[in-house]
Structures are given as structure tokens and as C-alpha cells.
Amino acid sequence: MSEAANEKAPEATAEAPEAPQPVDVKKIQGILAANDGARMRTWLSICARCGLCADSCFFYLAKDKDPKLSPAYKAKISLGEMYKKKGKVSREFLDKTLDVVWGQCTACRRCSMYCPFGIDIATMIATARAVCSSQGVLPEGLARTTDNIRRTGNQMEVSTEDWVETCDWMAEEYGEEVGGLEIPVDKQDADYMYTVNPREPMYYPQDLGMAAEIFHVARLNWTVPSTGWDSTNLAMFAGNKVVAAIPVKNMYDKAIELGAKNILITECGHAFRSAKFEGPYWVGAPGGNPPVPVVHSVELFRDIMRDGKIKLKHKFKAPVTLQDPCNVSRNGGLWDVMRELVDLLCEDFRDMSPNREYNHCCGGGGGFIPMGAPFKRRRMESGKVKAEQIRATGATTIIVPCHNCFDQINDLNKEYDLGVKVVAFKEIITELMVIPDDMQPVEEEEEVEAAEVQAEAQEEAAEEAMKEAGEVQGS
């Protein structure tokens, strides 16, 4: 074949109208077979069609109890059909299913909890996602982030240099408030290896700075890794286990390499789920447990506050409520830890109803936030349930220990005019904590003076060196 023909080929494909790709039935059958274990078979066959799951779903509740939004129905028309047709499904079916499994479910798993048989409906939806994903049928936002992870190891393509620079920058910035503050990179044998959501270095570096303040004031032996610092995992929500394993493996490997005692997860829900519960299976860790213990920020913050490692000037006074991120509460078992922490920090706590493991998803989970504009309207509509919950508490501040919930509740705040301040635990702690005397920042004047003294000394040294050089030359 001539070189010219070779060069032309990609152009031709680019120009051709997008022909629908054939469905790779073999691949679908492979995924269905891999998941066709005892649990899946039981779930698929014993659903009594009782309908109890419907009332558990916020999509169903937010849209006037539309029966088509009941979890059992969504599982039946997606994964149920796939098994029934033995994987022989059409592209139109997959396109339609995309709307169900991503557009009508956040994988919050509330229905799994409300089913009398304990049928894990959300896991069935996740399997349907994997099938769609395998055929390239998935929301564009998730396809993009999955691709980013595949290429760069993190979902927002942050380079190692940018990450480390951001850490240095924040250390400098926040060092002006807390003396001696640093963000140690790749420190060996730290108690905690802190991992974050890429949106922190990208858009909210102050999150990083605040975390550093807390860790420093609490005199923690901690570090950030230069690689494997992204604990989020949107490939998990995209239904792509192969790519989902990449950031998890990076993180585990780095923690082992650094001899870190714990992997600490930022205030993020799905990162915790990925790192602690799902990740071990993607990388084949023995026993289904992470090789290094995984700790969520709220657990560490609770310990720090309970043990008095950080003292507060006073407790937070305004009425506060708390969002239970699904992947921290229902799927993480930390609802009581969060409440202990709130009690240690705040005077006037007003819980939502329902709360704890019974919380409603905010509507931003399961990949909804990165799915972006095409799903925004729906996100706002389904978020009605959460908005009403928040309003009913009468709180003026809401603590949200999850990035996706944070974005969603910020949007709901505007959409439903809730008038609440949306904050992370970090913000409350750093706002109210006492900086110990030995960590009081060096005054600016002193700093200038010190700098001047240093400059003078340098000048003198230089002069002397010149003199010496001259003498040498002269001789």
C-alpha cells in the first residue's frame, strides 16, 4: 500500500458520516457471563414484583411517582432484557438503556436496602452500564474522563509537575497563616498518604491548603504522593473496570512504595467507595481488602477533634445540617462518625429526614456531575427531594463531605433558592481552630527584616569573594 493511501485513510474515516457500529454480541455475552454468578441468578429470578423499592428511589419520588422510574422496572428493562435476550441486543436498545442506567439512576443503592430480598438493584444497573460501556455507549462526559484516566492516570489530566507545583504553592500560601506549614511530597513512612480529587489541584487548590493546615496543626505525620494521588474513580461509574483499576493500582502501589500506614481520602464519597471497597477487586487484592488501610477524612477529623489535637476558638454557632453522601454513609458505614464530628464542631445541628444510611442521594452521584450539561436539567429535577429535605431543616449552613454532593447542592441552592452556605468539614475546622503559639506565622515585617539581613549578608559575602578573586588574579 502506498504511503499516500495510508495517510488518507484516517481523513476518510473522519469525513464519513457516523455509521452505527455493529454491536459486539460476543463481548456483551462475556460481560453477562462473568457477572452471572449465584447472586445475579438469584436476584434475576426471585424478585417478587412487590414494588417496595419504588418508594426508596428519589427519581421516582421527584417525578410524581412515575412507575417507570421504580428501581425494579429500570433493572428489568435494562439488565433484565440483556439476560433475557442472551446479549443479542441492538444499538437502539443500548442507546435507550443509556438513558435508563445513567440518566435515571445514581447507583446510590438505596433500593438495594429497601428490597425485602436484598436484591442489589444498583449492582445490576452497574452491570448494565458495563455492557453499554463495552459498546462505546455511555455519556460523553464519562467517556472523556475515562479516557483521561487511561492516558494520564487521573480524570482531569493533571500532570505530575502541575500537581507538585500546586502543593508547593499552597504550602507557601497557607504557610502565611500557619508557621512551618509544608506539604511533604513522597515522604517515607508517613502515617497518612493523602489522596484527593483532581478538581482540588485544578479548581479548588484551597481545599488542599486547608487540609494541610489541619494536618499540620494536628501535628500529623503525613504526605502527598507525587503519583497515585487521585483517589476518585469515574471509570467506576462509566462501567469500565479495566480503566477503573488504573488509578486504584497507582494509589496502592505508591502507598506501599512509600511505606504509608494509611491511605487518607479527601472529603469525597465515591473515591472512598473505589479505594476501600471496589478497588481491591479490580486490582485482584487478596481477600477483597485494600493492601493498605483506607481512611476517610471524616474519620481522621473525628479522631483529631475528639483527641483534642486541634482546639476550637468556639463552636460553630449558626444552625447546621449535614449531607450524608451515599458512599460515605449507606455504602461506607460512617454516618455515626460524621455525626460525632458535627457535634464536636457545631452547636446547633439539625439533621435531615430521612438521614444516616436512609439518606436520599443528592442527585449528583453515580457520575451525574461529570455527565454535564445534557443531564443538568434532570439533575435539578431529581434533586427536588434533597432540596426539600435541606429546606425543612431550617439550617443556614450545610456540611457536605463529598465533592459531587457539593457541586450538586450548590446547584440546588441556586435552583431552589435555598439560601444555605455549602461547606466542607475542612472549612469549618480551619475557620474555628486555634493556631498553637509555636505555629504562629512569622510577622510580615519580621520577615522583611529577616530577608534584608539575609540580603546584606549575601552582599557582603559576594564582595569578599570578589575581593579574594581579585587578589588571586592580581597575584
Next chain:
Amino acid sequence: MDKLYEFLSGPGLWIAFIVFALGLIIRVVFLLGLSREKDKPFWDHTDSGWALKSIFHWLVPFASQSTRQQPIFAAVIFIFHVCWIGVPLFLQAHNMLFEEAFGWSLPSLPEGLADILTLVVIGCGVFFIVRRLVRAEVRILTGPWDWFLLLLALSPFVTGWLAYNQYGPYQLMLILHILLSEVLLIIIPFSKLAHVVLFFFSRTAIGFEFGARRGARVW
């Protein structure tokens, strides 16, 4: 008619019992074997405490948030299941047959009470039928097979009650009663009615998944 009765109450009954018992045993053994291969998370996080809690909170009415949200349905479900299992086992007429066949029997309910409890089962069944028709989220899930199974599960009680009270042609009712009961027993292991045993396995699985693996309650 007599021959049919003889067959149904003799070999027919044996076939039904054997298919029922063996069917369930084979299904459970097969699923457990399969789980060794494909359900690693299940075996990685076994914990009898969480399994028992997961089962208990869904056996007892109102012990789960979900059933508390629909208290009437929860109560009817509970009463239905207790009577559906209890009445046939502790029915005097059945125990007389046990006595005859095996030389042993279970204690029997007073006849009048058993009669009332049979009506309770039928009443619960009517409730399920109405609920299935009236509630949109249940109707949308319901197919012909669900209707068939629901009616089949009720049919031995209806025919048994009619036969006992000698309403309609007694012998026909009795034969229908035995026949439908046997069909029901045979179908149980191969349908969603297998939840008579699989309930305990699926609840165990979700108890491990949420409780042992994540430290979270699931009721």
C-alpha cells in the same frame, strides 16, 4: 375419578414432594457451587452475625425501614406467610394423613380456627390481587406469569376451603385441591417462589455486602 384420586394422593404426592425437595436442594447446591467461582465478594466477607441480622430484620414485620413505610402491606405479608406455611402443616386433615402414612404427625390446629385462617390466607391473596391492580409501580412489573403464580399459590387454600365446607362438588374440589397443591410444589423450586429458601441466601449475601464489607446496616 377414583383412579385419579388414587394416583394424586399416592404416587402423585410422592413425586410432588420429591421434586419440591430435590429441586430446591439441587438449586441451592448448584448456586453455592457457582458462587465459589463467580461470587468472590460473598465469600470474602462472610460474617454470621450480619447475615442473621439481615435475615431477622426482614422476617419480623416493621423491623426494617422499608416495611415501616408501608405498614399495612407489611402486616398482610407477614400474616399471609405465617398462615400459608402454618395452616397446611398443622391442619388436622393433613395430620391424619401423615399419621396414616408415617405413623407420626404434627400437632393440629382446632378445625374452626384452621378454617378461619384459611380465609385469612385467601383474604390476603385478594389484597395482593387488588394491590397489584391498583398500584401503578406494582402493576408495571406484573406479567402473566406473576398472576399465574399468585393464583396458583392461593388455589390450594380456595379449593381446600370449599372441599372442607362441602361447597360445590366435594370430590372434584378435593381432587383439584390435591392436584393444584402438587403443581404448586413442583413449580416452587423453578420459579420466583423459590424464595422460600433463596430468601435466606439473598439476605445473607446483602448482609455480607453491606454489613461485613462496609459496616452498614441494610434494613
